[in-house]
Amino acid sequence: LGGHPKGGNEPIKPVGVKSILAIASGKGGVGKSTVSSNLAVALAKQGRRVGLLDADIYGPSQPRMMGVSQRPASPDGKIIEPLHAHGVTLMSIGLMLEPDKAVVWRGPMLMGALQQMMSQVNWGELDVLIVDLPPGTGDVQLTLCQRAAPTGAIIVSTPQDVALLDARKAMDMFNTLKTPVLGLIENMSTFHCPNCGHETQIFGHDGVRVEAEKLELPFLGALPIDLETRLAGDAGTPVAAGDGPVAQAYAQLADRLVK
Ligand code: ADP
Numbered sequence: 001l002g003g004h005p006k007g008g009n010e011p012i013k014p015v016g017v018k019s020i021l022a023i024a025s026g027k028g029g030v031g032k033s034t035v036s037s038n039l040a041v042a043l044a045k046q047g048r049r050v051g052l053l054d055a056d057i058y059g060p061s062q063p064r065m066m067g068v069s070q071r072p073a074s075p076d077g078k079i080i081e082p083l084h085a086h087g088v089t090l091m092s093i094g095l096m097l098e099p100d101k102a103v104v105w106r107g108p109m110l111m112g113a114l115q116q117m118m119s120q121v122n123w124g125e126l127d128v129l130i131v132d133l134p135p136g137t138g139d140v141q142l143t144l145c146q147r148a149a150p151t152g153a154i155i156v157s158t159p160q161d162v163a164l165l166d167a168r169k170a171m172d173m174f175n176t177l178k179t180p181v182l183g184l185i186e187n188m189s190t191f192h193c194p195n196c197g198h199e200t201q202i203f204g205h206d207g208v209r210v211e212a213e214k215l216e217l218p219f220l221g222a223l224p225i226d227l228e229t230r231l232a233g234d235a236g237t238p239v240a241a242g243d244g245p246v247a248q249a250y251a252q253l254a255d256r257l258v259k
Pocket of ligand 1: 025028031032033187188189
């Protein structure tokens with residue numbers, strides 16, 4: 001996978017997929033992959049047919065977050081069978097690469113890899129395909145927006161100013177590419193101490209909501225910085241699979257996003 005440069009402008013949206021939601025962030029480490037996996041699981045719990053495509057070429061984390069590690073099969077050497085976990089149909093570039101090998105790919109190879117993950121994976125019939133993008137504004141984002149006609153993009157940011165600045169660049173890119181930005185999510189928002197209930201604003205709070213208002217974009221919600229979220233992600237069972245307060249926050253987010 002990804003070995004041969006492929007250009008072209010033909011559409012790469014899988015035929016059975018009704019809508020594509022791109023999850024983006026200005027920079028890495030803000031929880032874009034965490035939000036992608038939990039949103040996918042929350043939607044699946046509501047009975048949607050959901051796919052999750054991990055297109056974060058430089059740091060694919062969905063295999064770990066969704067708890068899968070086997071290499072997807074390709075019985076005919078052409079069509080790749082996706083994996084299934086927590087009710088979600090899943091494919092990750094990380095499952096096709098040698099573990100621990102750094103990815104040093106040029107643009108055309110990245111485009112080829114995305115094209116293969118879109119059009120050679122047997123996604124089947126899906127209500128929504130969530131695409132976990134690499135951070136920033138690069139070739140994968142460009143190819144997805146130009147050739148896969150995403151329904152919209154969601155931008156994940158922490159409340160910190162620096163992350164916000166980067167998120168604004170991502171918004172500019174989607175505007176230029178004419179992909180609607182459906183809204184902003186504040187991740188790593190308020191910390192609720194599980195012992196005493198005290199609330200701490202570790203990375204500040206409300207920064208994303210204020211920014212959304214300025215940009216006249218929907219503010220989709222705030223997700224707390226939370227130990228269980230981190231532990232669940234590392235353990236391969238997203239927190240949204242449970243029924244605690246964070247799982248409920250994801251259920252609300254899922255309701256708001258897919259009608
Ligand atoms: P990104 O995809 O933006 O690089 P990740 O989703 O990989 O970010 O998250 C980076 C790290 O932060 C991971 O260890 C993840 O478990 C943790 N994390 C993400 N969101 C939260 C949160 N709301 N609370 C606690 N830890 C989080």
